[in-house]
Amino acid sequence: MTSQLNGSVLKAFRILELFAAGRSEMTAGEVARELKINLITAHRFLHTLEQAGALRMTARGVFRLGYIFADLGERVSREGGPAPALQPVLDDLARKTHEACMATRFDHDKAVCIAKALPERALYVDIRIGSQLDAYCTAHGKLWLAFMEDEKRQAYLDAARLSSLTATTITGKSALMQELARIREDGFALNDGERESDIFALAVPVFNRNGTMVSALSTFGSNNAIVTQRRSGLLDQLRNAANDAQTALYGTGANAV
Numbered sequence: 001m002t003s004q005l006n007g008s009v010l011k012a013f014r015i016l017e018l019f020a021a022g023r024s025e026m027t028a029g030e031v032a033r034e035l036k037i038n039l040i041t042a043h044r045f046l047h048t049l050e051q052a053g054a055l056r057m058t059a060r061g062v063f064r065l066g067y068i069f070a071d072l073g074e075r076v077s078r079e080g081g082p083a084p085a086l087q088p089v090l091d092d093l094a095r096k097t098h099e100a101c102m103a104t105r106f107d108h109d110k111a112v113c114i115a116k117a118l119p120e121r122a123l124y125v126d127i128r129i130g131s132q133l134d135a136y137c138t139a140h141g142k143l144w145l146a147f148m149e150d151e152k153r154q155a156y157l158d159a160a161r162l163s164s165l166t167a168t169t170i171t172g173k174s175a176l177m178q179e180l181a182r183i184r185e186d187g188f189a190l191n192d193g194e195r196e197s198d199i200f201a202l203a204v205p206v207f208n209r210n211g212t213m214v215s216a217l218s219t220f221g222s223n224n225a226i227v228t229q230r231r232s233g234l235l236d237q238l239r240n241a242a243n244d245a246q247t248a249l250y251g252t253g254a255n256a257v
Contacts, residue, residue, distance in 0.1 A: 011035065015045055016054060020064050020252070027061050027107060081105075082215055083115040085248040086206075090117035093241045097234055099219045099226065100125050102131065102205075103245075104140045106148070109156055111140035111216065125221050127201060136162050136176055137169050139191040139203035140216050146183035147205055147213040166197040167210070188235055190227045191220070200226045204238045206245045214249065217241050 018026060018034055032042040046063050049055040053068040086103045093101045094117035104111040110132040118126060135141030135156065145153055161169045170176045183189045191201040201220035205213045219226060219234050226234060 009011045011037075012045055012049060012054075015049065017066070019055075025058065025062050025064050025155045027063070048118070081114065082249055086215065086217075086245055087117070089245045089248055090115055091115065092244070093219065093237060094119050096237050097219045099221045099234075100127070101217065101219050101241075102127055102140075104144075104216050104218075105214075106135075106144040107132075109135055109160070111135065111138060111144055114215070127220075134195060136160060137165055137194040139189040139201040139218055139220070142176075142180060142183055142191075143189040143203045143205055143216050144213065146180040146189065154180050165195055166193055168192050168197075169194045188238070190231075192227050193224065198222050200224050202226060202231065202234050202238060204235070206242050206249070208246070209250055215245065217245060220255065 014035055015031055018031065023030075028039055028042040028046055029039070031046065032039045033044070046055060049068070050057055050063065053066045055063045056066045058064050082105075083103070090101045090103060098119045098121065100116065100118050102113050102116040105114050106112070113127055113129055113133070114133045116127055116129060122173075133141050135145050145156060157173055157177070160173075162169070162173065164171050164178065170179060187204065189203045191199065191203075193200060199220060199222060202219050203216050203218035206215040206217060208214050219236055219238060
């Protein structure tokens with residue numbers, strides 16, 4: 001039996017996503033133009049969302065997000081954040097790649113492991129939940145740097161000391177900036193033994209519906225075939241997993257109205 005979707009609910013979330021895209025305030029006229037709906041409909045949606053606590057009016061006809069989202073965000077964090085939703089995606093990825101996999105968030109200047117999955121074989125590389133990964137010399141860290149806001153990236157580069165950890169560690173800031181530009185263009189990062197000489201990894205971003213990076217997924221291990229002979233196939237699997245992760249976090253029908 002096919003599920004019936006409620007178009008009004010989907011449209012209400014489209015309005016909320018307009019605020020999430022970086023606008024702190026919006027009017028009915030702006031909503032009407034963005035969603036190509038008439039002004040009366042835009043007014044009705046905004047006032048209904050205000051009544052529900054999702055929006056608040058800061059001046060006549062001017063709306064901001066309501067404080068209910070702060071409460072909901074705290075509840076999500078208490079219940080484990082995105083890790084529970086990402087775990088099945090990682091488990092499936094580990095089965096398909098036969099390698100260890102993990103997901104990260106970014107905290108201050110390091111990528112932090114929030115979930116992992118291990119392959120079903122005797123020997124593999126493991127990592128602890130909560131482990132912190134240096135940003136400049138790991139696949140996850142470089143990925144976060146590549147897709148963060150320009151000001152935050154520059155602040156990191158200004159403060160960073162790029163110590164040489166292995167023969168392949170990038171230690172020049174100009175070279176690192178070139179690598180980050182390549183990552184943004186190609187959509188993936190790799191670790192070619194840059195933190196430990198015998199650890200290799202590929203990582204891809206997970207985006208929200210507005211194109212902001214919210215997590216990263218990787219496959220990693222001790223065989224450099226991960227970044228050489230197997231790179232193309234593993235990237236296909238990682239990108240499929242990233243799409244599954246976005247669905248797990250935000251649902252389907254991102255473009256539905």
